[in-house]
Structures are given as C-alpha cells and as structure tokens.
Amino acid sequence: MAQVKLQNINKIYKNGYHAVHDFCLDIKDGEFMVLVGPSGCAKSTTLRMIAGLESITSGDLHIGDKHCNSVLPKDRGIAMVFQNYALYPHMTVRQNLAFGLETRKKSKEEIHRRVTEAAELLEITELLDRKPGQMSGGQCQRVALGRAMVRKPEVFLFDEPLSNLDAKLRVSMRMRISRLHDELKQSGKPATMIYVTHDQVEALTMGDRICVLNRGAIMQVDTPMNLYHKPVNKFVAEFIGSPTMNMLEGKLIKTESNKMAVEVDGHLFELPEAKQARAEQYNSHEVFLGLRPEHINIGEASNSCEAKITEVEEMGSESFVYLNFAGKQLICKYVNPDIALCKQSMHQIYFNMDKCHIFDRSTEENIFIPTE
Ligand SMILES: Nc1ncnc2c1ncn2[C@@H]1O[C@H](COP(=O)(O)OP(=O)(O)OP(=O)(O)O)[C@@H](O)[C@H]1O
Numbered sequence: 453m454a455q456v457k458l459q460n461i462n463k464i465y466k467n468g469y470h471a472v473h474d475f476c477l478d479i480k481d482g483e484f485m486v487l488v489g490p491s492g493c494a495k496s497t498t499l500r501m502i503a504g505l506e507s508i509t510s511g512d513l514h515i516g517d518k519h520c521n522s523v524l525p526k527d528r529g530i531a532m533v534f535q536n537y538a539l540y541p542h543m544t545v546r547q548n549l550a551f552g553l554e555t556r557k558k559s560k561e562e563i564h565r566r567v568t569e570a571a572e573l574l575e576i577t578e579l580l581d582r583k584p585g586q587m588s589g590g591q592c593q594r595v596a597l598g599r600a601m602v603r604k605p606e607v608f609l610f611d612e613p614l615s616n617l618d619a620k621l622r623v624s625m626r627m628r629i630s631r632l633h634d635e636l637k638q639s640g641k642p643a644t645m646i647y648v649t650h651d652q653v654e655a656l657t658m659g660d661r662i663c664v665l666n667r668g669a670i671m672q673v674d675t676p677m678n679l680y681h682k683p684v685n686k687f688v689a690e691f692i693g694s695p696t697m698n699m700l701e702g703k704l705i706k707t708e709s710n711k712m713a714v715e716v717d718g719h720l721f722e723l724p725e726a727k728q729a730r731a732e733q734y735n736s737h738e739v740f741l742g743l744r745p746e747h748i749n750i751g752e753a754s755n756s757c758e759a760k761i762t763e764v765e766e767m768g769s770e771s772f773v774y775l776n777f778a779g780k781q782l783i784c785k786y787v788n789p790d791i792a793l794c795k796q797s798m799h800q801i802y803f804n805m806d807k808c809h810i811f812d813r814s815t816e817e818n819i820f821i822p823t824e
C-alpha cells in the first residue's frame with residue numbers, strides 16, 4: 453500500500469523564502485496525481501520533499517502507513533525521474549539500469565531479469581550496450597524511466613520528465629508512462645505516480661486527478677473534467693484550457709424583467725434559469741464573466757452583439773478567431789469552414805451563457821461552485 457499523505461506541509465528555505473504553504477493532499481494508492489502550475493509555484497520543492505531530497509519545515513508526510521519526514525530517500529520506496537535524465541555518461545544503458553539494483557545487493561539473475569523486462573517494455577533492448585552520449589533525448593528518457601522501473605518502487609516521482617523532448621516525442625512518451633501505470637495496475641501491483649509538469653495538456657491527459665498550484669498553495673484538486681468545467685477560481689479557469697478562458701469585466705444586475713444578467717460595457721447578458729438564484733445573491737457585485745473559446749459563437753442570436761475580427765489563426769480542423777469586443781480581446785474557436793472570416797470585418801457574436809462562469813472580482817472565486 454503506498455498512499456502518499458501530505459498534511460499541512462510548509463517549506464521555508466534557509467533564506468527565509470516561504471515556498472510551500474500548508475499543503476494538504478491525499479494521494480491514493482495506485483493513483484496518478486499530477487502537480488501542475490506556473491514556473492516557481494513550488495512543484496519541484498513539493499516533489500523533492502516527498503522524495504526526501506529537501507527537508508520539510510513543518511507538517512507531516514506519510515508514505516504508506518509510515519511517517520517519512522526524516523526517513524532517508526533510499527528507504528522511502530520511491531524512484532524519481534528528472535527532466536535532465538541524470539544518467540551516468542560513462543556507463544552503458546545496461547549498467548545504468550542495473551546500477552541501483554547492484555547497490556541494493558540484488559542477485560545477478562534478478563538484476564538480469566528485471567533489466568531485460570524493463571528494456572522490452574520500453575523498447576530499448578537494442579540500446580542496452582550503448583552509452584548515453586550515443587542516444588537521442590527520447591531514448592535517454594526511456595532509459596531514465598527504465599531505471600526507475602527496475603527498482604519496482606511503490607511510488608514514482610516525475611519532475612517534468614518530458615520537457616526536453618520535441619512535441620511528437622512528448623506525446624509518445626506520455627502515452628508510454630500512462631500505459632506503464634495501467635499495466636502495473638492490471639498486473640495487481642499498482643504504483644502510485646506523482647507527476648510534475650507546467651504543461652496543462654500533459655496534466656489533463658495523464659492525471660487521474662490534478663492538483664493545481666499557485667505560489668506554493670493548492671488552488672484545486674480535481675479530475676481533469678471537473679477542473680475544466682468547474683474551476684473554483686479565476687486562476688484555475690485561466691490556467692486550464694487552451695486557448696485560455698476569456699474574461700470580461702462586468703457587473704451582476706437585475707434587469708427590468710426581473711432576471712439576473714451580467715452587464716459588460718452597456719450590453720446585458722442574461723443568465724440561464726439554473727444560474728439565476730445563485731447570481732441573485734451577488735446582485736450588484738463586480739464580477740468577471742468567463743467564457744471558454746468554444747462558448748463564443750459567430751452569428752446572430754437573441755443576445756448577440758457586434759465585434760471586430762482582428763486576427764484569424766487557421767489550425768486545420770478549426771480556427772481561432774481573435775475578436776475585439778468592448779475594447780477587450782476575445783478568442784473564439786470556430787469550426788464552420790463555409791463562412792470566410794476576414795480580418796477587420798465586423799460580425800455579430802453571441803455567448804453561450806449556459807456555459808459561462810462568473811468570478812467575484814474581489815475574491816476571484818467562482819460564484820457557482822460548490823453550490824451548483
Ligand atoms: N534553495 C532555495 N532557496 C531559496 N528559494 C528557493 C530555493 N529553491 C527554490 N526556491 C524558490 O522556491 C520557489 C519554488 O521553486 P520550485 O523550484 O519548487 O518551483 P517549480 O514550480 O518547480 O518551478 P519550475 O516550473 O520553474 O520548475 C521559487 O520561487 C524558487 O525561487
């Protein structure tokens with residue numbers, strides 16, 4: 453059993469910098485948990501505290517049932533994969549894979565079996581006699597993953613393992629890591645995986661759950677779908693999803709027909725029935741109206757308004773259309789290839805208000821969560 457439990461963990465570096473604030477997270481046995489957030493939000497610091505490479509200033513870390521704050525890294529049942537592979541350059545792949553097992557005094561047969569098994573799974577058998585300098589970045593990263601695998605750890609820790617690879621390799625490696633997680637689960641020996649990335653696409657595609665961090669504090673821990681559809685605050689809403697969620701400054705008001713609406717620059721956008729009651733509690737509040745690019749449409753509807761197209765990015769199956777509305781740039785995803793959109797032309801646009809998010813401007817919290 454290797455659940456990982458962080459209770460009120462704080463990290464204050466020697467220079468006084470408070471990097472991690474009251475971090476509480478329960479990672480289940482066999483779960484794939486992704487830590488995601490912008491550069492400097494303390495993803496690596498948190499992971500390194502779990503690994504034992506960084507001391508914990510206060511709070512409690514449990515791996516399995518064991519209190520691990522002062523347990524040596526080698527005794528924590530973990531293996532870590534880094535961004536820069538950290539392979540021994542003078543050793544062959546085979547020696548790199550075997551090294552950790554040799555220091556653990558495993559038998560020759562067992563080492564051979566484990567190395568062969570991992571090499572086959574990662575398709576690096578033909579590279580076993582090469583040295584790191586004779587391989588591509590993707591191949592080195594597979595060896596680094598293999599080196600973690602042969603140790604059969606209960607917990608895998610990954611710190612941006614794919615960020616040195618090109619886009620195509622990243623996709624294939626991320627599928628390989630997900631497959632490894634699935635295969636271990638199916639074989640009845642699930643491994644807990646904690647994966648750090650600043651790439652929200654990696655986070656959304658790999659994680660059972662994702663923990664979004666900002667400035668050393670947890671913003672939201674949730675499934676990929678919930679993060680996308682139910683972000684608890686403006687930070688999560690803007691961090692998850694690409695292109696990012698559009699944010700318009702507005703005010704909640706009650707219309708003459710007694711309905712709650714968001715007023716943006718003199719335009720009224722009425723909220724759907726399901727959002728009325730909650731919005732009423734925020735009558736007269738200054739808010740952000742959040743709309744994903746796929747929820748802004750070009751065309752006429754009852755709440756349409758005029759916007760100017762400033763840029764069109766053709767992505768193949770869809771286009772990203774940049775619009776100027778109320779002095780603000782909006783991005784919409786557009787999938788109708790029949791209508792040509794020209795730069796600088798004026799168009800009617802409308803918002804899918806059923807899907808809108810509203811954030812209180814002072815707290816930046818989503819007013820519809822968790823009550824919705
Ligand atoms: N040894 C240290 N002493 C003081 N401050 C540190 C130390 N190491 C990191 N920090 C600071 O702690 C914060 C978190 O750093 P950390 O490396 O954990 O961020 P990160 O989320 O992994 O960022 P990145 O995505 O760039 O890797 C940063 O502001 C960083 O400058």
Ligand SMILES: [Mg+2]
Pocket residue numbers: 495496497
């Ligand atoms: Mg980092």
